[in-house]
Structure formats: structure tokens, C-alpha cells
Amino acid sequence: MENTFSAVKLACSSSPASLSEWQHLNELSVQLKNCMLVESERTKLTAENLSTLVDLIHLCNHGLENQTEVHSTNNCLTEVYRTLRNMCVECEQNQDLLSNQEHLYKTSKDSIQALMNQIKSSKDSDIIVTLRCIVQFLGNCSVGHQKNQCLIWKIFVEELNKLFDLSDEKLSIYTCMVAHTCLSGNLDNQDVWISPDTIQMLTNVICYTTECDCEWGVYLIESMCKVDSSFSKVFPLLKDTEKLLVYEVMLDHLDKSGNDQQTSKSNLQYIAEDMKSQSYTILSLLEKHQNQNPVVIVKEIEILGIATSFHNLYPDINTDKDLLSCVIYLLEAIHKIGLQGDNLFSRVDKIIKMGNIDQDHAGYCLKRDLVKLIGNMAYECKPNQDLIREMNGIPLVLDQTSIDGRNPYIQQWSVLAIHNICKDNNENKGILASLKFEGLAEEADMLKKYGVKAEVKDNKIIVKPPPENE
Incomplete structure (x- = not known):
């Protein structure tokens, strides 16, 4: 693995421009991705290795911005984010390592912006795949790690909101996953929940979940139900069908109100x-x-x-x-x-x-x-x-x-x-007793109209037998 990272570092220093050079970088990235599938290799990752990946991402971003071998550049970028995604799987050590790499997160934000600009002029489905890999990486590195959750939300929330505009099912689901992971880990931080960007995200997630029945969206709505003042901020922005979805989730959540949630x-x-x-x-x-x-x-x-x-x-x-x-x-x-x-x-x-x-x-x-x-x-x-x-x-x-x-x-x-x-409540008992008596009296009067002799006695209607001469 170290040899591969060294080769990537060397290739980055030469600023590849030709197709063959980008293809070589892509091959190296695939090797790194495969290494990160092995648990024993994941645990060997160092801060220097991450710095090399940041250099490679920066290089790819520059290539996209300057329209340099766009297809090959994007393929390389995809493999880099698959590497990052894989390195976080069940590896708290690497999550901790990433928590001190704010520069990597900001470079990843640049990647999203470069890809979003690229997709305006190209309908290449490979660009959507790269965006999916970035969002999956953000999800994996934030699971169960509050510091990463806070960092990711602070840096990426605005860009994540824009991803819903692409109308890609998998990308939207992954974005809902990241939103749920980051926000549910900060239930006590009301300032995060009621910020304009978060309100926009909640609105987007609810809208998408109403249309497509996204499980991660339901989880996020459950969390929103627990956060003070969230309804007053979000509901004025929702359609009636979206409000009904939130209420259905809330009804289910209310059944669990006996616990601390x-x-x-x-x-x-x-x-x-x-x-x-x-x-x-x-x-x-x-x-x-x-x-x-x-x-x-x-x-x-x-x-x-x-x-x-x-x-x-x-x-x-x-x-x-x-x-x-x-x-x-x-x-x-x-x-x-x-x-x-x-x-x-x-x-x-x-x-x-x-x-x-x-x-x-x-x-x-x-x-x-x-x-x-x-x-x-x-x-x-x-x-x-x-x-x-x-x-x-x-x-x-x-x-x-x-x-x-x-x-x-x-x-x-x-x-x-x-x-x-x-x-x-004696007053209410008295009212109830009088109503019962009135009801019985009315029934007795009705019986009398039909020739049946009846009277109210001890809160009961007593029907008298007719005289023998009748």
C-alpha cells in the first residue's frame, strides 16, 4: 500500500496532462480502493497518506475546472472517493484521523462544486456516480462520530441541499442518510437545527420522502419531532401532503413517548x-x-x-x-x-x-x-x-x-x-344525575302515550301491569 501511495504522490507532483498520465493515476487509485477493502490495510493509514489523497483530489478538481481530460479526470476522482469511503467502514481510527483533516473536507466541497458546474454542460452519468461516492464517503466518516458530524454539516450542508435538484434517486437517498446521521447526532444543538440551511434540508428531505418513501427521511423526521421549535420553522414551508407525512411519523413516535425520546x-x-x-x-x-x-x-x-x-x-x-x-x-x-x-x-x-x-x-x-x-x-x-x-x-x-x-x-x-x-367533581355528578333522570322521565312519558302505565322510581322505569278490567 505504501508503494502505491508513493507512486500517487510522484504522479501528482508532475501535474499530469495527457490521457495516458490520467489513466495511470486512475489505475493507482483503483489499487488504493481495493486496499481499503481489507481491514488490516485500513488500519495502516497515516495522516501523510491522507495528505497525498488531498493532493490528488485537488489535481482532479483543477482538471475538471479547466476541462482537462474531463472523462479520465472524473474517473480518477471517483476512485479516490471510493478509497475514502472504504477506509471509513467500521474503522473509528480512520474516522478520528479524518476529524483533523478539515482541509480534506473543504477540498471535497470543491469537488462537489466542480462536478455541479460540469453537469450543467454535460449529462454524463459518470458525474452523478462520482457525486454519489462523495456523499457515501461523508456518510461513512460521520457515522457514530460527533466531531465529524459537526464538521461535515458546517462545511457541506449548502452543497448537499443542491444535490436534490439533480433528481437522482440514489444520490437523494444518500443525501438523506448524511442529513440524518449528522443532525441526529446533534439533537441537543438547537442552533444547528434551526439554521436556515438546516431548515432547507429538512424541507428537501420531507419533500423527497413524501414522493419516494425514503427510510432515511423517515428517520430524520422522527428526530425532528424531538427538537424544540423545529415545527414552527419547517411547517410554513411544507405542502399539506408533506405535513401529513410528518404527522403520520409523529403519531408512530408518540406511541413511544413513554421513554426518554x-x-x-x-x-x-x-x-x-x-x-x-x-x-x-x-x-x-x-x-x-x-x-x-x-x-x-x-x-x-x-x-x-x-x-x-x-x-x-x-x-x-x-x-x-x-x-x-x-x-x-x-x-x-x-x-x-x-x-x-x-x-x-x-x-x-x-x-x-x-x-x-x-x-x-x-x-x-x-x-x-x-x-x-x-x-x-x-x-x-x-x-x-x-x-x-x-x-x-x-x-x-x-x-x-x-x-x-x-x-x-x-x-x-x-x-x-x-x-x-x-x-x-360533585357539581358534574349532579348534572349527570339530573340528565339521567330527565332521560328516564321522557322515556316513561313516551310509554304512557302508547297506553303503557309507567313511572320513574329509584332511577328505574317501572312498568305497571294493566288493570284486570282493561
């Missing part, structure tokens, strides 16, 4: 504020032509319904009276609309009709999620319990205790909500 409180607060300001759009679900997409708000309600079940993790959400008021008003509005005829918000209690329900519609499970949110916010929170009573929310929730094919398990969630609303 909990979702950021400020991101949940952002969702709560957005839901409160845009909740009116849900009523447009009944309209054929919608100016705004209510699906995002429906998904926010689902998220808040789960988040509020973690009473100790997100107390600010659970005690948000404005949020609770908004949810009660919304449930009341769609409940009244549902009573006005056969529409999206109407209850479906006939088995024969349940097979025709569109389970993919945004309104599916909406009332259930609103009841769930009300019940969770009432849990061991007397101010919220009182607010629900003052807004006539108790009879409203009781009205949801019937079977509804559009809202599976709404009966169970309504019963739980009533339990939480009335627990240790």
Missing part, C-alpha cells in the same frame, strides 16, 4: 395553536370544493388526542382551556350538523349501512377523536371539568354514547370521558 413539547404546542386557529376548516368537509384542506387539522386532532393521554409529559397541552373550548365548540357544531340529515357527520347505527362507509375519508373517526381529546383533558383536572360543565359539554358527550359506524369505539371513549369529567 419524547416528542418536543413546543412542537405539540405548535400543533395545538394551529388546530385552534384553523379548526373551522373541518366544517368544509361537507363541501365538494374546499379552499383549504381540513385533513391536516383532522390529523392534528388525532395527534392531540394521543398526546393528552400522557398526562405527565405534556401538562401545558392538557391544561390549555382555549384548546378545550375549541374542541367542545367543534364537537357541538358537527353533532348538530349530523342531526340535520344524512350527511358525513350523521350517525350510522344500522349494520346494513356500515359496509358503505368510506374509512379513508378525513371525517372517519373525527367525533371519536374529539371525544377522546375532551376526556383526556378532563382527567384529574378540575378547571377543565368545570369548563366542560359550563359549556354544556356533559350532555353533548352523553349524546355520543350510541353506536356509530363512522366512529368506531365512540361509545367506549364517551363513557371514559364521562368518567373523567365527573371524577371527584
